[in-house]
Amino acid sequence: MVPRAPLSKMAAGLFFICFLIYLVIITRLESGQFGTVSDPASFSSRMLMNHPTSGSGDGILLHDTISNSGVITAIDNMVNQIGTAGTELTETRVKDISNEIAKQIADYVVQKLGKTATNSNVCYGCWKHGNNTDLPVIYLVTPTYRRPEQIPDLTRLAQTLLNVPAVHWIVVEDSSSLSTVIASLLKRYGIPHTHLKAQMPEKYKKSKLKPRGVANRNAALDWVRSNCKSGVVYFADDDNTYDIRLFEEMRYTKKVSMWPVGLVTKVGLSSPVVNNKGVVIDFFDGWMANRKFPVDMAGFAVSVQLVLEKSDVYMPYVPGHEEDGFLKKLDITPTDIEPKADRCTQILVWHTQTKSNSPANRTTAAGKRYKGTNIDMLQEWIV
Amino acid sequence: MTSAAMISGHHGCLVGISKPTVFTGASAMFLLVYLALWKYHDSNNPLLASASSLPSDEMRNDLLNMVEQPEQFTSCDPTMNVSQFQKNDSIPVIYFVTPTYARSVQMAELTRLGQTLSSVPSLHWILVEDAPRCNPAVGQLLRRLAIPFTHLASAMPSAYKKLKIPPRGVSNRRAALQWIRSNIKQGVLYFGDDDNSYDLRLFDEIRDTRNISMFPVGLVGEYAVSAPVVHDGKVVGFYDSWPARRRFAVDMAGFAVNIKLLHQFPNATFIYKAGFEEDSFLQEIVTDANFIEAKAANCTQILVWHTRTVQVPMAMLQPPTLRIADTSISGLLHSLDEYKLASFSTSKGKPSSVHYLTDV
Numbered sequence: 001m002v003p004r005a006p007l008s009k010m011a012a013g014l015f016f017i018c019f020l021i022y023l024v025i026i027t028r029l030e031s032g033q034f035g036t037v038s039d040p041a042s043f044s045s046r047m048l049m050n051h052p053t054s055g056s057g058d059g060i061l062l063h064d065t066i067s068n069s070g071v072i073t074a075i076d077n078m079v080n081q082i083g084t085a086g087t088e089l090t091e092t093r094v095k096d097i098s099n100e101i102a103k104q105i106a107d108y109v110v111q112k113l114g115k116t117a118t119n120s121n122v123c124y125g126c127w128k129h130g131n132n133t134d135l136p137v138i139y140l141v142t143p144t145y146r147r148p149e150q151i152p153d154l155t156r157l158a159q160t161l162l163n164v165p166a167v168h169w170i171v172v173e174d175s176s177s178l179s180t181v182i183a184s185l186l187k188r189y190g191i192p193h194t195h196l197k198a199q200m201p202e203k204y205k206k207s208k209l210k211p212r213g214v215a216n217r218n219a220a221l222d223w224v225r226s227n228c229k230s231g232v233v234y235f236a237d238d239d240n241t242y243d244i245r246l247f248e249e250m251r252y253t254k255k256v257s258m259w260p261v262g263l264v265t266k267v268g269l270s271s272p273v274v275n276n277k278g279v280v281i282d283f284f285d286g287w288m289a290n291r292k293f294p295v296d297m298a299g300f301a302v303s304v305q306l307v308l309e310k311s312d313v314y315m316p317y318v319p320g321h322e323e324d325g326f327l328k329k330l331d332i333t334p335t336d337i338e339p340k341a342d343r344c345t346q347i348l349v350w351h352t353q354t355k356s357n358s359p360a361n362r363t364t365a366a367g368k369r370y371k372g373t374n375i376d377m378l379q380e381w382i383v
Numbered sequence: 384m385t386s387a388a389m390i391s392g393h394h395g396c397l398v399g400i401s402k403p404t405v406f407t408g409a410s411a412m413f414l415l416v417y418l419a420l421w422k423y424h425d426s427n428n429p430l431l432a433s434a435s436s437l438p439s440d441e442m443r444n445d446l447l448n449m450v451e452q453p454e455q456f457t458s459c460d461p462t463m464n465v466s467q468f469q470k471n472d473s474i475p476v477i478y479f480v481t482p483t484y485a486r487s488v489q490m491a492e493l494t495r496l497g498q499t500l501s502s503v504p505s506l507h508w509i510l511v512e513d514a515p516r517c518n519p520a521v522g523q524l525l526r527r528l529a530i531p532f533t534h535l536a537s538a539m540p541s542a543y544k545k546l547k548i549p550p551r552g553v554s555n556r557r558a559a560l561q562w563i564r565s566n567i568k569q570g571v572l573y574f575g576d577d578d579n580s581y582d583l584r585l586f587d588e589i590r591d592t593r594n595i596s597m598f599p600v601g602l603v604g605e606y607a608v609s610a611p612v613v614h615d616g617k618v619v620g621f622y623d624s625w626p627a628r629r630r631f632a633v634d635m636a637g638f639a640v641n642i643k644l645l646h647q648f649p650n651a652t653f654i655y656k657a658g659f660e661e662d663s664f665l666q667e668i669v670t671d672a673n674f675i676e677a678k679a680a681n682c683t684q685i686l687v688w689h690t691r692t693v694q695v696p697m698a699m700l701q702p703p704t705l706r707i708a709d710t711s712i713s714g715l716l717h718s719l720d721e722y723k724l725a726s727f728s729t730s731k732g733k734p735s736s737v738h739y740l741t742d743v
Contacts, residue, residue: 159583
């Protein structure tokens, strides 16, 4: 006689089985069910290899694909040169060989015809201006530090600068070594540039309010003093937004020029106030804080001449007072200030800030599943 | 529980614990574990909860009716000549669709995006404002940048504005799709939000899209990237921290569509379901996953990033009293108003003042 199993045991067992089934369903859903990949697309070497004519090895049918015997000989030679002996002929190998042949042909065509072709294809992703203009050069000083948003911010700033002639971009990294990614970015856009590094002095790294970017800007001032004779210096942080018209406004600065900056302080604006004779008489800023010059870093430019004259003036390591401290040491009077942007009635620069993202979670990417795939390679670019 | 049952007796009855209690206990435990796991499954996605629930039945019907009607939009610049590209067939035109809405950072975003786009040849910018009326400042910006453009205005239906997570940009993109279907025969469509960052090389990559192309987008989700997984030149899956049972777990900025597909599938459009806009649209136009072209060096490069800008609340100001008349302040306050950086009220609002240089 089979003893009846206790009800509690049955309930527990049933519960356990349901639980297992539930787990199985959930994991299957999470593993991501996308449509199964069906037959390969029309043009792929696999398709060609499965094609009835190519598999037969029949000489006549092979010749039907190419009618020019000279071409056939050339291709045979190239295949022999690239080499098929000793390697297993997989689909990938055939593709590699085809690509190699195509590359050799392309090189030859470019060499043969390229000499006579006119260079009409000007690179659109590069700085379009020459270095031979008479325009005063704008030395743009951009401090930058490594973070996930660094490259996108520098990318869009660079792409704005492509439209600006006679500019020299001084990028100063807060780092102990120069980043190769930034170096290649600078090279790719072709904007005249100088790539420097400078680090915040140790004693400030522990303070609650760090004077950010000061060491970088001072390093740039040193470079300007050693390398420049004339032009304008402008401190351009990498996350602000610059209307390209701003650069033409500041280009002819004789001593110090100023203009409104949008989106800064609680009144949404920081700007000089100009009277009807074009003289700066006041400032409109949401954070006066006992400053003589309550301006934002992006709201003024200084002529190289003044920077050279006052050769020992640097930005102070006082958070919030970097601009004011610097301008005070330059010994300027209000009448020295040149108001720009249509007498300070236009907003041509905004203090935008890019939201910060937390560092990437790389656990999934590090798994076996993505090893050797494009996901693995992408990790190199992720901060 | 099992061991307790075994120990307690071989006659098949438990000592001290009644059957109903055991049953209730088992069901309760099962329910608890089920709920706990379900919550965990959902916790990756805060949108799922709200997205799947619609308010009430009448509202649901209203919403469905709206989905079927053609999108109501205003054309802000009817004089723009669209046929300028149709003569030059050799370079495919990229139609760059940007939804935008009024907020303090809007003019800044459109300025820097426009300055990037002005370096791209053969590009037509379709800017659709989420507003009932066209903003003239936006039109001025477009004309100044001299990029071929279409400026439309299409407001989000008010029913959706009340949702906890309103599906943003849907009415804009629907309007853009309608405009393209009525006016454009060929080209490449790309959805570019106004706060993302676009590398100029991206445009080279998408220009020769034959059907649909996909590529990585940086700064999306926990993995800091949302990218197709490519094997042997084919897209076989997606590396995205929020799969959420989407067939195509991609970001709006991570794909481009050849416009012929829009004509082939004339009803394919975006639905008002936050988080699922891309997937629903793609499911309608991608019939075979093999047609997906992997761009950006087989999806190993990041050429577009989902950057977001810190929102600065629009300042509410009382206009400053001026000791000295006829200064630049009035012109400046006008700019603030035009660019929606601040609004002015004599009664409410923060008092604002000018600071006088001591040695004037």
